[in-house]
Amino acid sequence: MTGTVKSFFIFGAGYSGRAFGRLMAAQGIPVAGTTRSPDKAEALRAEGIAPHLFDATGVSPDLLAALAATTHLIVSIAPDENGDPVLNALRGVLEALPLLEWTGYLSTVGVYGDHDGAWVDEETECRPVSQRSIQRLAAEMAWQDFADSVGKPLAILRLSGIYGSGRNAFVNLDRGMAKRLIKPGQVFNRIHVEDIARALEFLSGRHAEGIYNITDNEPAPPQDVVEYAASLMKIDPPAAIDFETATISPMARSFYGENKRVSNAKVRKAGFEFRHGDYRKALDRMWAEDSWR
Numbered sequence: 001m002t003g004t005v006k007s008f009f010i011f012g013a014g015y016s017g018r019a020f021g022r023l024m025a026a027q028g029i030p031v032a033g034t035t036r037s038p039d040k041a042e043a044l045r046a047e048g049i050a051p052h053l054f055d056a057t058g059v060s061p062d063l064l065a066a067l068a069a070t071t072h073l074i075v076s077i078a079p080d081e082n083g084d085p086v087l088n089a090l091r092g093v094l095e096a097l098p099l100l101e102w103t104g105y106l107s108t109v110g111v112y113g114d115h116d117g118a119w120v121d122e123e124t125e126c127r128p129v130s131q132r133s134i135q136r137l138a139a140e141m142a143w144q145d146f147a148d149s150v151g152k153p154l155a156i157l158r159l160s161g162i163y164g165s166g167r168n169a170f171v172n173l174d175r176g177m178a179k180r181l182i183k184p185g186q187v188f189n190r191i192h193v194e195d196i197a198r199a200l201e202f203l204s205g206r207h208a209e210g211i212y213n214i215t216d217n218e219p220a221p222p223q224d225v226v227e228y229a230a231s232l233m234k235i236d237p238p239a240a241i242d243f244e245t246a247t248i249s250p251m252a253r254s255f256y257g258e259n260k261r262v263s264n265a266k267v268r269k270a271g272f273e274f275r276h277g278d279y280r281k282a283l284d285r286m287w288a289e290d291s292w293r
Contacts (some may be wrong), residue, residue, distance in 0.1 A: 004099055007069050008204075010034065011054065011086045012076035013044055016106060016162060020074065020197040021049040032066045034077075056085035064093065071099050072204050076106040078132070079139035087142055095150055102207045103147060103154045104200055109189065109215060111137040111158065115260040117185055122158075122211040122266050130254050140211075153209035157199060160215035160262055164193030169229035169283065170292040173238075178230075180223045181256075183243035187219040188255075189262045192276035202272045212267045218278035219261040225279045232287045 006029050010017040013033025024031040025048025033044055034054035041051035052063040056077075073094070075086055082088060094100070110133035111126045128134045140156050147154030163169075172178035191214055199214045223240070230237035243256060264274070276282035286292040 004071050004101070006030070006071050007099070008032070008072045008074060009067055009070040010049070010074040010076060012078075012106075013049055013051075014076060015164070015167065016159070016193055016196050017074065017076040018044065018047060018049065019164070019193045020200045022047050023197045023201060025049060030069075032070075034063070054089075056089045059089065059093075067093060067097060069099065070097060071101045073097075073100060073103045074106070074200060074204075075103065075143065079135040081135070083135075084139040084142050087146060091146065094146065097150075100150065100152055102152060102204055103143065104204060105140065105143045105154065105156050106196075107136050107140050107156050107158045108133065109158045109160045109213060109260070109262045110258065111140065112258075112260055112262070114258040117187060117259045117261065119261045119263055121263040122213060129258060147209075153207050155203045155208045156211045157196070157203070157214045158211060158262075159196060160189035160191045160213075162191055162193055162196065163282075165286070165291050166293060167193075168286065168292055169225050170233065170286065173226070173229055173233060173235065178226050178238050179246070179248070180226050180238045180240050181243045181246055181248070182223055182240050183256055186243070186256060186259055187221055187261060189215040189219045190225075190279055190282075191215050192282050195274050195276055198275065199267065199272060202267075202270075206270075208270065212270075213262050213264050214267065215262045215264050216274060216276065216278050216282075217264065220279060225283075228280055229283055232283060 008024050008031040010021055010033035013021055013035055017033055021031045021033050032050040034052050035041055036055050044051040077085055111128050112120045113127040113129045126137055128137050227237045
């Protein structure tokens with residue numbers, strides 16, 4: 001620990017990044033974040049997150065000044081076919097940051113690939129299937145190389161399917177967009193965005209390093225979530241659709257090509273407690289609090 005006043009910088013202040021930024025700002029901790037859209041900059045500012053435009057090409061003097069004051073770096077920008085856009089644009093700058101203490105990289109449980117419904121943990125072999133997961137695993141390794149080069153701890157947070165206010169089964173049902181796809185044996189893990197923010201707070205506060213699965217306690221069939229949400233809304237769930245004959249996007253179909261149960265035992269053993277431990281607790285709370293919209 002350096003005793004330096006904390007200052008967070010979030011590359012990619014989108015759905016998950018903003019949730020963490022709001023949590024830090026509410027505690028009076030300086031936090032900045034990037035967006036590609038000038039229209040979204042004011043929304044970040046209104047939530048206490050100092051906005052910076054970043055499109056992985058030009059870098060403003062204001063962004064460089066904010067990085068120079070950064071102690072904790074959060075990266076939530078997806079890689080592409082050219083690699084990690086943040087490292088590609090700013091590696092030399094980041095390696096020279098004078099106050100940097102810790103980096104957190106938001107990845108995905110997709111890097112594990114398909115394990116036929118078996119349990120996986122942080123020690124399980126990664127065998128990603130989709131191109132996006134292959135790129136994520138490469139980005140994880142690139143950030144680990146960066147952390148090794150600067151001699152500062154890196155935590156890689158592998159996230160499962162993200163949901164929360166404005167992005168959940170209630171919203172899908174309300175908009176008539178929910179599907180009850182049935183694929184026997186298929187399960188998914190999930191993670192509430194609030195628990196992502198809290199896990200980042202927990203890990204950054206301990207300068208934790210290594211890989212952590214940030215996911216709920218209960219892998220479950222996707223149709224169970226839709227049915228439970230419909231029961232709380234007191235409406236009929238949509239008709240069941242056989243996955244094999246369903247009309248869905250290629251990306252949606254690709255998610256069903258990976259089947260695994262992801263363990264969160266490591267981060268729980270470290271002392272972290274999930275507020276939304278399974279989809280029923282989460283949906284119960286969101287419905288009772290009317291925080292789902």
